[in-house]
Amino acid sequence: MTGLLPKGSMQRRLVIQLSLIALLLSLVLFLIVRGMAERAAADTQDNILAASATSIADALFAEGGQVRLELPYSALSMLGTISEDRVFYRVLVDGETLTGYDDLVAKAALAVPNQPEFSTFEYRGEQVRAVVVTRLVGSQSQQALVRTVVAQTRLGLVQISSRITLWAVAIGIVFFFVAAGLSLWAAHSALAPLNRVAGAVTRRGPSDLRAVQTQAPAELVPLITALNSFIARLKSSLTRSEDFIVEAAHRVRTPLATVRTQAEVIHRGLEKSKNKTALREMIRAIDESSRSAGQLLDHAMVTFRADQLQTEAVDLRKLTAETVERLSPTAELKDISIITQDQGGDFGFDGDPILLQNALRNILDNAIKYSFSESDITVAIGRDAHNHIISFADQGRGFAGANLSDHLQRFKRGTNVNDIVGSGLGLTIVDEVARAHGGRVKINNNTDTKGGGACVSLYLPLV
Amino acid sequence: MRVTLFTIGMILSSFHASFAFEVEDHRIYTAPMPTQTIRVISTADIAAFDPLIRTFQSINQGITVDYTVASSTEVMAAIYEEGAPFDLVISSAMDLQTKLVNDGFAQRYVSSQTAQLPGWAQWQDQLFSFTQEPAALVISDALFAGLEIPKNREQLIDLLRVHPEIFDQRIGTYDVRTSGLGYLFATQDSRNTDSFWRLTEVMGRLNTQLYCCSGAMIDDVYQGRLALAYNVLGSYAENRLAHEPGITIVPMQDYVTVMMRTAFIPQNAQYPDVAGRMIDFLLSKPTQESLVETTGLPSVFDGASDKQKALRPIRLGPGLLVFLDRLKRQAFLRNWENSIRQE
Known part of the structure; x- marks a missing residue:
């Protein structure tokens, strides 16, 4: 993974934006609820005031040229039904007080009969809402302009309004939290396919270059298509270079064999x-190149087979024995004796015999290569709780270098190889074979046997 | 705790001399070590309120109570017109009390006690009821011997028509022109039933005696000067009846008007906090539970409305202002005078 620093988070941005929208909507909702409710409360008071003033105006009558009034009981009692507000009233006949509070003056544009007019002002130390209803009372000849003023304090309205405000705040807050919660969920579910695709790609093995097949929404299809086409290009480029290496190795190896034969004859x-001496040096160099080409071919073969692993039942004991047998002549040339230790039991395993053989051969070949003459190589076959273990211990120079596992990387060789011919691919091949079979390679230096030496163990999982 | 209290009765202080309203009675309950003096103006007799004041003083040390008794109309005059500086106004005339509060003469008071009052028993957090007192028909047992006791106002009218010889000059009721409570009862009657005006006319034809106060009417019923008294404070009658037989309180089945005695703290009160404590005291559980025993006044929490379905409590609110309207009052009194005075 490269150190790709994320620039912001889509999910967080989505959540923040949706929450801000929810906040704005909550605020709007609050204002609308409060505004409408207060309007409704104010309208209710206005309606009752108008009803009260109208019922007083309706009770006006003319008698002997004089305007008279029997104040209806309901005119004032109805004002006490919804709140405990103070009530004031005044009836004026042609500007003269007929009854009521002499100092109650409400603004009223002159005389539009039957049309209640509302105003708000200060009276006796408190805000009052007042209505004026104007009537013409009397016969045609003696008409008097009568104005009825009814006023009420607004304490009840203030109470209602503060209660409504409280409710509106509560509604706004609840709305916000619900909306914010939903936006969190929405953002999460909107981004879920992205995470799914990312997960599917992340879970892949390092050499898995198949096209991504995850189900994805339309928005992600271009991304996945691009990714797949990238993978395809990568794959073809990789295949091309591998082919090229194989081809190159092949073409180099065949003429080299001819050159070596000729060189032997001349020698x-x-x-x-x-x-x-010069010619021997030459033959040595030819051997090295030939061996490298062979390793490259082996490596390409191992990579190919490991990618498309075909398993069958194999007997690890038999494979090991065959490998030992095949390399015995080489060992004998250096007077090296190969000692086989067998823990006994069943060594059946599901694997690719060619790959496994290749791996075993590489290990043993290495061991022989780095062993001194007349030394021993111990091949032990055994198991622990989870694995078959085939280990090859020699008495050679062992591994040098700080990090032993570096030896498993391509073209990495120990710092103490000196004159020994090698490509740096042997242990890499072993490692790839072990991985392809779900196992691993453990390398370490012998400490228990005399003279030290290297020990390479192949761990393959028990079925 | 032993409470030693002395009353200095009947001293009309120079305080009252500076005002024109008429004082019926006055007493100062001096505390042993007085720190504050609250002035209470009330329509309730000293005799009725005496135990309450003493208990209040035993709980609240150092408070001298200056208690003035006046009729409800004089209470109105004292506060509305003269602005007399009282700390607490207690009156049985709910309409006048409502007008005083409506016109801004009272101040708000909220406490845990007032919060316990039901909504109908208080108005604007300023006016608080602490009793529920029904208006009653009181009859003389002696003079009603052999007569059927009326169950409602229609039967009462019939009875009066049939027996003018018994009832002539032997009917008593409030003079609604002078008594605030009488006016309140009469106006509520006029709202409640159409037969009120017929009853008034019948009573007028029988030369009904007019009274200022319930006490005087009940006295006259006991002494046989009256055969019946209409719209008497039932609580007063029951008090007397508990000590002395001779009268009957007739339970009317059409309806019974129920008045609530109310208190408020005037805007110009000198010690509104002490007055508030007095209100809390009046509304407190112990006071309310023993109210009938100590004063004869039924508690505002009394489930009186359960006993008789015909109870019709007067509602606090702006409706009470209607009959205080100048024109309305003039018209009502003119009608009433025409009915009751028939020469």
Whole structure:
């Protein structure tokens, strides 16, 4: 993973934006609820005031040229039904007080009969809402302009309004939290396919270059298509370079064999020891190149087979024995004796015999290569609780370098290889084979046997 | 705790001399070590309120109570017109009390006690009821011997018509022109039933005696000068009846008007906090539970409305202002005078 620093988070941004929208909507909702409710409460008071003033105006009558009034009981009692507000009234006939509070003066544009007019002002130390209803009372000849003023304090309204405000706040807050919660959920579920695709890609093995097949919403299809086409290009480029290496290795190895044979023939016919030494150096270099080409081919083969692992039942004991047998002549050349230790039991395993053989051969080949003459190599086959373990311990120079596992990487060789021919691919091949079978390679230096040496163990899981 | 209290009765202080309203009675309950003096103006007799004041003083040390008794109309005059500086106004005339509060002469008072009052028993957090007193028909047992006791106002009218010889000059009721409570009862009657005006006319034809106060009417019923008294304070009659037989309180089945005695703290009160404590005291559980025993006044929490379905409590609120309207009052009194005075 590269150190890709995320620039913001889509989910967080989505949640913040949705929450801000929810906040705004809550505020709007609060204002609307409060505004409407207060309007309704104020209208209610206005309606009752108007009803009261109208019922007083309706009770006006003319008698002997004079305007008279029998104040209806309901005119004032109805004002006490919804609140405990103070009530004031005044009836004026042509500007003169007929009855009521002499100092109650309400603004009223002159005389639009039957049309109640509302106003708000201060009276006796408190805000009052007042209504004026104007009537013409009397016969045609003697008409008097009568104005009825009814006023009421607004304490009840203030109470209602503060209660409504409280409710509106509560509604706003609840709305906000519900909306914020839903936006959290919405953001999460909107981004879920993205996470799913990311998860599917992340879970893949390092060499898995198949196209991504995850179900994804329309918005992600371009991304996945792009990703797949990238993977396809990567894959073809990788295949091309592998093919190229195989081809190159192949083409180099065949002429090298011819060159080596010719060099041997010449070497045999030469007299001068100086020329002989030079030719031996040449043959050595040819061997090294040939071996590298062989390793490269092996590696390409291992990579290919590991990618498309075909397993069958194999007997690890038999495979090990075959490997030991095949390499015995080489060991004998250096007077190295191979000691086999068998823990006994069943060593059946599901795997690719060719790969496994290749791995075992590489390990043993290495061991022989780095062993001194007349030393021992111990091949032990056994198991622990979870694995078959096949280990090869030699008495050679062992591994050098701080990090032993570096030896498993391509073209990495120990710092103490000196004159030994090697490509740096042997243990890499072993490692890839072990991984392809779900196992691993453990390398360490012997400490228990005399003279030290390297120990390479192949761990393969028990079925 | 032993409470030693002395009353200095009947001293009309120079305080009252500076005002024109008429004082019926006055007493100062001096505390042993007085720190504050609250002035209470009330329509309730000293005799009725005496135990309450003493208990209040035993709970609240150092408070001298200056108790003035006046009729409800004089209470109105004292506060509304003269602005007399009282700390607490207690009156049985709910309409006048409501007008005083409505016109801004009272101040708000909220406490845990007032919060316990039901909504109908208080108005604007300023006016608080602490009793529920029904208006009653009181009859003389002696003079009603052999007569059927009326169950409602229609039967009462019939009875009066049939027996003018018994009832002539032997009916008593409030003079609604001078008594605030009488006016309140009469106006509520006029709202409640159409037969009120017929009853008034019948009573007028029988030369009804007019009284200022319930006490005087009950006295006259006991002494046989009256055969019946209409719209008497039932609580007063029951008090007397508990000590002395001779009268009957007739339970009217059409309806019974129920008045609530109310208190408020005037705007210009000198010690509104002490007055508030007095209100709390009046509304407190112990006071309310023993109210009938100590004063004869039924508690505002009394489930009186359960006993008789015909109870019709007067509602506090702006409706009470209607009959205080100048024109309305003039018209009502004119009608009433025409009915009751028939030469």
